[in-house]
Amino acid sequence: MTKIKLDLRLSSVASLVRNGSVVADIGTDHGYLICWLIQNGISPHGIAADLRKGPLENARNTVVECGLDDKVELYLSDGLKELPENGADDIVIAGMGGILIAEILSQAKWVFDKNVRIVAQPMTHPEVLREFLIKNGFKIIEEKTSTDGKHVYCALSAEFCGSESECDESYYYLGELLKNDDDITKKYIDKMLFTLEKKYIALKKSDIDDYIGLEKLINEIKLKVSEAYND
Numbered sequence: 248m249t250k251i252k253l254d255l256r257l258s259s260v261a262s263l264v265r266n267g268s269v270v271a272d273i274g275t276d277h278g279y280l281i282c283w284l285i286q287n288g289i290s291p292h293g294i295a296a297d298l299r300k301g302p303l304e305n306a307r308n309t310v311v312e313c314g315l316d317d318k319v320e321l322y323l324s325d326g327l328k329e330l331p332e333n334g335a336d337d338i339v340i341a342g343m344g345g346i347l348i349a350e351i352l353s354q355a356k357w358v359f360d361k362n363v364r365i366v367a368q369p370m371t372h373p374e375v376l377r378e379f380l381i382k383n384g385f386k387i388i389e390e391k392t393s394t395d396g397k398h399v400y401c402a403l404s405a406e407f408c409g410s411e412s413e414c415d416e417s418y419y420y421l422g423e424l425l426k427n428d429d430d431i432t433k434k435y436i437d438k439m440l441f442t443l444e445k446k447y448i449a450l451k452k453s454d455i456d457d458y459i460g461l462e463k464l465i466n467e468i469k470l471k472v473s474e475a476y477n478d
């Protein structure tokens with residue numbers, strides 16, 4: 248029987264899943280996450296879903312190799328569209344862009360529920376995902392960062408609370424990251440600021456008015472970072 252080992256990125260995603268919850272892993276691909284969660288007693292059973300047949304077959308093979316055929320239901324599905332409503336407690340969407348993750352969530356109204364936990368790991372545009380969550384009545388509970396040496400990743404958990412929390416634009420970029428006082432998080436924030444500063448320089452050179460708003464955003468982010476880390 249195969250025993251799944253997760254890399255650091257997927258381990259940080261797994262650590263945000265609630266103990267005992269039925270999990271739907273959307274965009275499962277290899278199916279490692281759902282099988283690991285069941286093998287390690289975090290989840291009693293779950294769902295693995297993917298948009299494409301090839302990745303879903305990969306997941307099926309992993310499920311069979313792990314002997315978990317009776318514990319994982321497989322769905323060929325665009326996001327959560329083909330899944331039973333209220334079919335899971337925790338919805339994991341990892342390894343996709345933040346824009347796509349937001350789009351997938353927006354199409355499944357049953358996840359707008361206080362009892363459902365969203366666990367997302369956006370590869371790009373996490374700020375779009377955070378903005379979507381906040382503006383649609385979710386609150387971000389926790390964020391984690393991880394690295395494979397080359398890339399730095401963030402993962403977050405969120406829950407529907409029914410009302411939009413007040414925040415400024417810098418929150419869409421920082422989320423709950425400043426609660427973490429570790430080197431990987433600091434590196435993640437440095438990289439994000441570096442990207443914004445590069446964009447700022449390019450906009451300023453081309454004399455596009457937008458650069459003033461971006462400068463304000465960068466300064467807001469820097470201020471919050473220095474307040475949080477006292478530097």
Ligand SMILES: C[S@@+](CC[C@H](N)C(=O)[O-])C[C@H]1O[C@@H](n2cnc3c(N)ncnc32)[C@H](O)[C@@H]1O
Nearest residue numbers: 273274275276297298299302324325326341342
């Ligand atoms: C890069 S893989 C990530 C696999 C795994 N979740 C991880 O984090 O390692 C992205 C997967 O998402 C699937 N995918 C893309 N768009 C999707 C959608 N709208 N609904 C479901 N799955 C989707 C792709 O087919 C692919 O298997």
